[in-house]
Amino acid sequence: GTMNENALQYQGMDRFECRKKLVKDLQEAGVLFKIEDHMHSVGHSERSGAVVEPYLSTQWFVRMQPLADAAIELQKKEEKVNFVPDRFEKTYLHWMENIRDWCISRQLWWGHRIPAWYHKETGELYVGLEAPEDSENWEQDTDVLDTWFSSALWPFSTMGWPDVTAEDFKRYYPTDVLVTGYDIIFFWVSRMIFQGIEFTGERPFKDVLIHGLIRDEQGRKMSKSLGNGVDPMDVIDKYGADSLRYFLATGSSPGQDLRFSYEKVESTWNFANKIWNASRFALMNMDGMTYDELDLSGEKSVADKWILTRLNETIEHVTQLADRYEFGEVGRHLYNFIWDDFCDWYIEMAKLPLYGEDEAAKKTTRSILAYVLDQTMRLLHPFMPFLTEEIWQHLPHQGESITVSQWPAVVPEHTDTEAAADMKLLVELIRSVRNIRSEVNTPMSKQVKLYIKTSTDEIASRLEANRSYVERFTNPSVLKIGTDIEAVDKAMTAVVSGAEVILPLEGLINIDEEIARLQKEFDKLTKEVERVQKKLGNEGFMKKAPAHVIDEEREKEKDYVAKRDAVQKRMAELKG
Incomplete structure (x- = not known):
């Protein structure tokens, strides 16, 4: 009896006050012999920060x-x-x-209440879908699921x-x-x-x-306590929802964490811009063409056959990879196809017929532009829904919305491996001429002599058939193609598949000026090499500097040495 009465005096007290009083009472009663500190982990409420008191209770399992x-x-x-x-x-x-x-069972305010009732008098337990009939005599469990x-x-x-x-x-x-x-x-x-x-x-x-999880730029988990979260609405305000969505969907592979980076969202935004501009070019040249007027049966150029072939390859890759949830790879294929093949090459080549006089060629080019864009927008739609819908609605199209249009399928008769090989050779050749021009600072506007020495007559005739492209994109004053090109004494050369590209120097540059320019460049690079090597030879620096800084310096050294050697080689060639 006395125990109960003693216990009641603590009822309703604050727990911390109660503890102090308990200790005091035990000391006064002479039953407390020793107090020692004990370290243990105490649970705190996530929201209020209050100390959580564990106690035994009955739960549902x-x-x-x-x-x-x-x-x-x-x-x-x-x-x-x-x-x-x-x-x-x-x-x-x-x-x-x-x-x-x-x-x-959980002791929370919100949730589905556990369907269990206790009888107020007998304490009997009832569990069921419906409340018991005489509900006023029963009390429902206050726990939720x-x-x-x-x-x-x-x-x-x-x-x-x-x-x-x-x-x-x-x-x-x-x-x-x-x-x-x-x-x-x-x-x-x-x-x-x-x-x-x-x-x-x-x-x-x-x-x-x-x-995976999306981490911050430093690879840390985004959390309230670190304050390193990124609000998607801020990103969308700045770069649009499509850029963010494309980055998130294609930026990681299954199961792997992804680092959020504004730089990557921005490069996606550039990609979206590129698509928008390419589409505007195509739409400006549609000339009121409707979906029923699309016609891919006309005579096609090598560029037309090639872009249709590449579209088929892209549809095949994207579909297979998407079925395996490899969205990073899907993104890579779409990016390469849209940016390199479609925007940088096909659109440039499409300008020849579009700005030309041949009406049939114009119609074919228009149809192919519209068809390839339509198919590409469908492939891209899950990743950039807004942009693709907007473009698709302006293209000659059939149906209400791109969202419910057919997923693209490979059209076997559009694949032309010969045309694809020809185009690959042309692209390689045009690139090598452009590279040589930039290496010797000769702008595209200045005409140059160009000789292409092929390893076989067959390659020569393939290039000859596409001569108009070579002329349009390399701007030569003289263009010779064949297996029997005589050697040129001083020239810049590049090797491409099955052919050697030769640009005689006399038309390209003033040799003495170029040697003087290269000598300056050589001296500058030699200084840089010496500076980096001095740093890497300094014991104090090597001891104190963090590993990544040392790695950066080693990379610089490699880079400068390679550049210096290249300049030296060019000078030797020119002095010949």
């Missing part, structure tokens, strides 16, 4: 063994859940094989389950793919799987695509 067993069995079947990347299946199975019973319990029902409860004849349920369940982060495989993915099996008898989805 789910018995996990039978559910886990069924989930492990599922992974042995054909109709299992496929993890991408598949290494995460091990993580998942490891958890399932070492399962503990799951505590599903763990958030993961209800979210595990998501794949089928959203489809109309428990009504298994619901249209959505019949059509969409099991769903195709769940995309989620690796940090909630246990909390969410595994629970969706075993509840799916328990309630519907099958897997809730075919694939689980696991992505």
Whole structure:
């Protein structure tokens, strides 16, 4: 009796005050012999920062063994859940094989209340879908379900389950793919799987695509406490939603973390701009052409055949890679095709017929521009939905929206490997002439002599057939193509597939001036090499400097030496 009365005097006290009083009372009663400090970790509330007091209480649990067993069995079947990347299946199975019973009750304000009632008089327990009949005599449990319990029902409860004849349920369940982060495989993915099996008898989805976290530029996790989070709305205000989306979707590979970087979003924004400008060029040259007037059957140039071939390759690669969720690779193929092939080369070459007099050639070029853009916009649409819809609506098109248009398919008769090989040779040749010009500071506007010595007559005739392109893009005063080009004494040369490109120096540069310019360049580079080597030879620097700084200096040294040697070689050639 006395114990209870003594205990009541502490009722309603602040816990910290109570502790002090308890210690004092024990000391006064003469039963406290020794006090010592004890280090232990104390839980604090995430929101209020208050110290959390642990106490024993009754909780609801789910018995996990039978559910886990069924989930492990599922992974042995054909109709299992496929993890991408598949290494995460091990993580998942490891958890399932070492399962503990799951505590599903939570003492929170919000959530689904546990469907359990206690009789006010007898204390009897009732669990059911409906409240008991004489509800005034029963009290419902105040606990709510763990958030993961209800979210595990998501794949089928959203489809109309428990009504298994619901249209959505019949059509969409099991769903195709769940995309989620690796940090909630246990909390969410595994629970969706075993509840799916328990309630519907099958897997809730075919694939689980696991992505990484987005970290900051330094590779740290974004968190409130570090204050290093990036607000997507700020990025969108500056660079548009498409740039951010394309960067996020193509910037990482499955299961890998991604570093957020403004620089990369900006380069995506440049890419989007490039697409916009190329489309504007195409649209300005459509001349009111409608979808029904598109005609790819006319006579095609080598550039036309090549771009259609490259489009086929791109459709094939993008489709295969997207099916495997390799969106980084998808991005790489789209970027290369759109930026290099379509914008930098095809559009430049399309200007020849578009600004020419031949009406049939104009119509074919227009049709190909419209067709290739239409197909490319569809491939790009999942990554840049706004830009692609806007462009597509202005192109000659059929249908309401690009979102519901057909995904592109390879058109076998558009593949022309010969034309593709010819174009590859032309591009290589034009690039090598441009490189030589920039190496000796000769602008494109200045005409130069150009000799192309081919290894076979067949290559010579292929180049001869495309002579107009070579002339248009290298601006020669004289152009000779053949196997029998006589050697030129002083010339700049470059080797391309099956041919040697020769530009005689006399027309290119004033040799004495160029030697003098190179000598200056050589002296400057020699100084740089000496400076870096002195630094790397300095013991104090080598001891104190961080590794990455030393690496940077070594890189500089390599770079300067290579440049200096190249300049020396050019001088020797010129002095000849």
